[in-house]
Amino acid sequence: xxxxxxxxxxxxxxxxxxxxxxxxxxxxxxxxxxxxxxxxxxxxxxxxxxxxxxxxxxxxxxxxxxxxxxxxxxxxxxxxxxxxxxxxxxxxxxxxxxxxxxxxxxxxxxxxxxxxxxxxxxxxxxxxxxxxxxxxxxxxxxxxxxxxxxxxxxxxxxxxxxxxxxxxxxxxxxxxxxxxxxxxxxxxxxxxxxxxxxxxxxxxxxxxxxxxxxxxxxxxxxxxxxxxxxxxxxxxxxxxxxxxxxxxxxxxxxxxxxxxxxxxxxxxxxxxxxxxxxxxxxxxxxxxxxxxxxxxxxxxxxxxxxxxxxxxxxxxxxxxxxxxxxx
Amino acid sequence: xxxxxxxxxxxxxxxxxxxxxxxxxxxxxxxxxxxxxxxxxxxxxxxxxxxxxxxxxxxxxxxxxxxxxxxxxxxxxxxxxxxxxxxxxxxxxxxxxxxxxxxxxxxxxxxxxxxxxxxxxxxxxxxxxxxxxxxxxxxxxxxxxxxxxxxxxxxxxxxxxxxxxxxxxxxxxxxxxxxxxxxxxxxxxxxxxxxxxxxxxxxxxxxxxxxxxxxxxxxxxxxxxxxxx
Numbered sequence: 001x002x003x004x005x006x007x008x009x010x011x012x013x014x015x016x017x018x019x020x021x022x023x024x025x026x027x028x029x030x031x032x033x034x035x036x037x038x039x040x041x042x043x044x045x046x047x048x049x050x051x052x053x054x055x056x057x058x059x060x061x062x063x064x065x066x067x068x069x070x071x072x073x074x075x076x077x078x079x080x081x082x083x084x085x086x087x088x089x090x091x092x093x094x095x096x097x098x099x100x101x102x103x104x105x106x107x108x109x110x111x112x113x114x115x116x117x118x119x120x121x122x123x124x125x126x127x128x129x130x131x132x133x134x135x136x137x138x139x140x141x142x143x144x145x146x147x148x149x150x151x152x153x154x155x156x157x158x159x160x161x162x163x164x165x166x167x168x169x170x171x172x173x174x175x176x177x178x179x180x181x182x183x184x185x186x187x188x189x190x191x192x193x194x195x196x197x198x199x200x201x202x203x204x205x206x207x208x209x210x211x212x213x214x215x216x217x218x219x220x221x222x223x224x225x226x227x228x229x230x231x232x233x234x235x236x237x238x239x240x241x242x243x244x245x246x247x248x249x250x251x252x253x254x255x256x257x258x259x260x261x262x263x264x265x266x267x268x269x270x271x272x273x274x275x276x277x278x279x280x281x282x283x284x285x286x287x288x289x290x291x292x293x294x295x296x297x298x299x300x301x302x303x304x305x306x307x308x309x310x311x312x313x314x315x316x317x318x319x320x321x322x323x324x325x326x327x
Numbered sequence: 328x329x330x331x332x333x334x335x336x337x338x339x340x341x342x343x344x345x346x347x348x349x350x351x352x353x354x355x356x357x358x359x360x361x362x363x364x365x366x367x368x369x370x371x372x373x374x375x376x377x378x379x380x381x382x383x384x385x386x387x388x389x390x391x392x393x394x395x396x397x398x399x400x401x402x403x404x405x406x407x408x409x410x411x412x413x414x415x416x417x418x419x420x421x422x423x424x425x426x427x428x429x430x431x432x433x434x435x436x437x438x439x440x441x442x443x444x445x446x447x448x449x450x451x452x453x454x455x456x457x458x459x460x461x462x463x464x465x466x467x468x469x470x471x472x473x474x475x476x477x478x479x480x481x482x483x484x485x486x487x488x489x490x491x492x493x494x495x496x497x498x499x500x501x502x503x504x505x506x507x508x509x510x511x512x513x514x515x516x517x518x519x520x521x522x523x524x525x526x527x528x529x530x531x532x533x534x535x536x537x538x539x540x541x542x543x544x545x546x547x548x549x550x551x552x553x554x555x556x
Contacts, residue, residue, distance in 0.1 A: 196427050196430055199420060199424045199425075199427050199428035200429075202417070202419065202424075202428075203417040203420060203425075203428045206417045206419060206420075207415070209379065209399075210411070210417070211428075212379075212398070212399045212400045213377055213399060213400075213403055213409045213411065214409075214428070214429035214470060214473075214474050215400050215401075215404040215429075215431060215474055216400060216429075217400050
């Protein structure tokens with residue numbers, strides 16, 4: 001077992017033990033806090049696929065996070081108001097089932113990522129950052145003006161969506177669902193990262209021309225990674241909206257894109273479990289520093305500066321060493 | 328029929344013409360040495376074949392396809408494997424990952440490459456950027472073989488390597504010629520080693536192919552005239 005694998009196991013164990021202990025001590029707030037960290041971790045793992053493995057600095061991932069959230073919100077809203085989502089040419093009802101909502105969120109955000117990526121990936125560097133930011137802002141302002149679904153005020157869902165055999169209103173059971181999704185996402189991304197697709201993606205980040213010389217097409221690799229990345233982030237958005245039973249345009253703001261990027265950078269860019277550590281640390285800092293001062297982002301900024309300047313591999317780089325190749 | 332043929336090929340770097348009139352062909356299973364002094368257009372010719380540089384005049388045909396109409400990844404998929412000058416592996420990937428990233432279906436897989444270069448098997452989990460120059464060269468050849476090419480282009484494959492390592496690389500090239508039936512274009516300056524593997528030689532002088540024939544017919548006068556310092 002490598003040091004990195006050991007750290008991965010410790011991290012996942014920590015995320016499991018904390019809410020279980022909180023459940024035993026009857027501290028539902030801690031369970032909710034950990035659930036938040038787990039959902040943010042899923043979003044971070046999604047972004048990491050594009051940013052960490054493909055080197056695509058996307059500042060528009062909040063759009064996919066929000067799309068996932070709105071997919072959940074709209075379907076649940078129509079189910080709770082007993083109004084069909086559409087009635088012509090055929091009737092589509094809303095739903096409160098997570099097993100239906102998740103695929104819709106994944107497909108909607110994945111398709112949006114595919115369309116945005118197809119255009120954005122024709123640029124690179126700072127232009128790519130700007131164009132993804134612009135797309136993100138387009139979606140943000142669209143939701144603000146979308147009065148049918150609450151506009152700027154957002155959309156409230158009275159009861160959490162259902163999952164077969166579980167009471168999703170119970171914090172520990174909802175945590176279990178989110179943790180299960182995180183494990184599945186991590187397993188999928190780990191597999192993808194070590195398959196020829198993931199390796200070629202990492203190779204493209206290093207040198208596109210060299211990769212073309214062995215018959216690969218970097219644009220296709222980037223686009224696929226971007227679409228999968230968007231789909232995973234959308235799934236996280238659906239869970240986040242379910243956690244809060246509320247979806248609003250703030251989920252699509254550029255600050256949200258920045259926060260997801262912070263999870264990745266804090267934890268370790270290009271490490272599969274990096275964003276999990278980043279999200280956990282972010283929530284921990286938000287909770288502890290936020291209690292000390294309303295200006296806790298200043299401290300977070302200082303920590304981020306320290307990571308960028310002195311620990312480029314993030315927390316994982318610091319603890320597991322810089323070598324990622326032996327994973 | 329030739330696997331690769333270049334006919335009156337000219338190419339430019341911006342306004343500067345680098346290739347004027349390059350003509351040669353490579354048959355299936357043939358090893359051709361592309362020779363010439365520094366700056367005579369050998370690497371440029373390799374780039375043109377791989378479509379990493381667009382030629383302006385003449386035709387480059389590979390396996391019946393006009394290369395001018397294809398992007399570089401399609402040329403590679405048709406069966407052109409490149410071992411670029413300066414090795415250029417993917418430094419952050421391990422040896423195994425470098426090979427798998429390039430893999431396409433065919434006889435060449437990790438086991439076959441590791442058999443040709445046992446050193447790569449020993450270094451399987453090591454990041455390519457931390458390998459010695461010779462090991463990186465082996466990896467670059469292995470990576471090109473993993474694409475299962477029908478034509479292998481070796482651009483200065485032994486340059487800057489220790490004599491012992493050079494010998495290993497030449498042995499591997501000889502083995503490739505004997506066992507795989509690959510067509511190979513070798514760009515190198517080592518006449519003695521080339522004599523052991525090359526069937527034919529093409530000499531470039533100021534961007535033009537000036538001599539083309541069986542390697543055994545390469546006379547001292549020709550080598551002095553075009554390859555001497």
